[in-house]
Amino acid sequence: MSYDALVLVSFGGPERPEDVLPFLQNVTRGRGVPPERLAEVAEHYLHFGGVSPINQQCRELLAAIRADFAAHGVQLPVYWGNRNWDPMLADTVAQLRDDGVQRALAFVTSAFGGYSSCRQYQEDIAAARAAVGPDAPVIEKLRQFWDHPGFVDPHADAVRSALETLDPARRNTTRIVFTAHSIPSSAAATAGPHGGRYTAQLEETARLVHAAAAPDLPYDLVWQSRSGPPQVPWLEPDVNDHLTALAGQGVTGVVVSPIGFVSDHLEVAWDLDTEAAETAGRLGLDFVRAGTPGTDPRFVTMVRELVAERTTPDGERLRRRLGELPMWDTCPTPCCVSAARRP
Numbered sequence: 329m330s331y332d333a334l335v336l337v338s339f340g341g342p343e344r345p346e347d348v349l350p351f352l353q354n355v356t357r358g359r360g361v362p363p364e365r366l367a368e369v370a371e372h373y374l375h376f377g378g379v380s381p382i383n384q385q386c387r388e389l390l391a392a393i394r395a396d397f398a399a400h401g402v403q404l405p406v407y408w409g410n411r412n413w414d415p416m417l418a419d420t421v422a423q424l425r426d427d428g429v430q431r432a433l434a435f436v437t438s439a440f441g442g443y444s445s446c447r448q449y450q451e452d453i454a455a456a457r458a459a460v461g462p463d464a465p466v467i468e469k470l471r472q473f474w475d476h477p478g479f480v481d482p483h484a485d486a487v488r489s490a491l492e493t494l495d496p497a498r499r500n501t502t503r504i505v506f507t508a509h510s511i512p513s514s515a516a517a518t519a520g521p522h523g524g525r526y527t528a529q530l531e532e533t534a535r536l537v538h539a540a541a542a543p544d545l546p547y548d549l550v551w552q553s554r555s556g557p558p559q560v561p562w563l564e565p566d567v568n569d570h571l572t573a574l575a576g577q578g579v580t581g582v583v584v585s586p587i588g589f590v591s592d593h594l595e596v597a598w599d600l601d602t603e604a605a606e607t608a609g610r611l612g613l614d615f616v617r618a619g620t621p622g623t624d625p626r627f628v629t630m631v632r633e634l635v636a637e638r639t640t641p642d643g644e645r646l647r648r649r650l651g652e653l654p655m656w657d658t659c660p661t662p663c664c665v666s667a668a669r670r671p
């Protein structure tokens with residue numbers, strides 16, 4: 329199959345205070361997030377001057393992918409569009425059409441399956457294409473990459489470097505704490521064609537990063553950034569509650585590794601570097617947060633490899649992966665949608 333562009337598709341974030349509320353309204357439209365939660369999250373953004381780091385991180389990734397493609401003779405032009413803030417996907421898709429693009433691949437800045445991590449991106453791509461009309465290009469999402477070495481290895485190196493900053497005398501009471509965005513338990517149950525994919529993939533990433541970084545230390549996978557109304561169950565434990573439990577068990581320090589994410593965006597900068605770090609401080613735990621892939625050259629190479637899997641005959645044989653869970657290029661529809669919302 330031949331394609332004539334790659335689109336980097338990301339979440340989007342505000343870059344000035346007056347954009348914070350309209351951005352949050354885009355994110356939560358029709359999703360039942362209570363106003364108290366929105367006000368609280370608005371404060372997190374305003375704490376950083378109303379600037380989410382995510383767009384700048386996308387610009388840097390975009391530049392790195394373009395440079396890597398140029399260095400390796402990959403002719404595809406690379407575009408960028410977001411789900412929730414400028415540059416909005418619909419504008420990007422209109423640009424693709426104006427530039428004569430007929431078939432594009434999409435690299436989504438989320439490694440996992442599940443509604444928020446995968447299906448919702450596909451729905452937003454479909455909505456952007458519908459807004460542009462019948463001459464919008466076809467856009468196909470690249471596969472999930474939770475166990476690709478270009479994702480796992482940078483996370484593992486980051487855990488190793490983070491550990492090195494802690495007192496070696498206390499290594500044997502140090503815990504590796506992997507985190508990912510919590511989601512409603514109902515969404516976890518319906519993630520992927522057979523359910524449970526988001527959690528299963530995160531468990532696999534955690535196992536792989538742990539084995540590469542610090543196999544002698546115990547580790548856990550916990551959740552962060554819970555949203556939604558309090559009476560709706562979400563994945564638990566929350567990272568802050570988990571740190572409290574660890575402190576009660578004789579653990580003296582933690583390396584917190586946000587394997588659920590590809591860059592140090594606001595959920596990392598606020599929920600971990602600010603909030604969880606404060607929790608750890610109160611508990612007297614040593615705390616160090618491990619980095620994310622960002623523009624690590626191995627992560628950028630992975631994007632080129634994922635493209636090659638789709639543009640080379642029998643490209644499946646090129647798949648580089650470390651895990652064992654089932655893998656596919658194209659999600660069946662409906663997938664990751666609760667029975668109640670299925671068409």
Ligand SMILES: CC1=C(CCC(=O)O)c2cc3nc(cc4[nH]c(cc5[nH]c(cc1n2)c(C)c5CCC(=O)O)c(CCC(=O)O)c4C)C(CCC(=O)O)=C3C
Pocket residue numbers: 339340341342352355356359361365366369380381382437438444445509510511512553554555556588589593594595
């Ligand atoms: C699984 C998942 C990922 C990982 C996959 C991926 O990376 O896409 C993720 C990433 C992100 N989430 C982000 C921001 C927000 N997420 C929200 C709300 C929600 N997230 C959810 C899930 C996820 N979210 C869910 C189930 C909700 C409830 C509302 C709904 O059902 O949709 C809200 C509303 C306020 C609130 O937190 O309640 C905000 C502002 C940003 C941008 C950060 C920045 O600006 O730097 C990023 C990368």
Ligand SMILES: [Fe+2]
Pocket residue numbers: 509
């Ligand atoms: Fe989110």
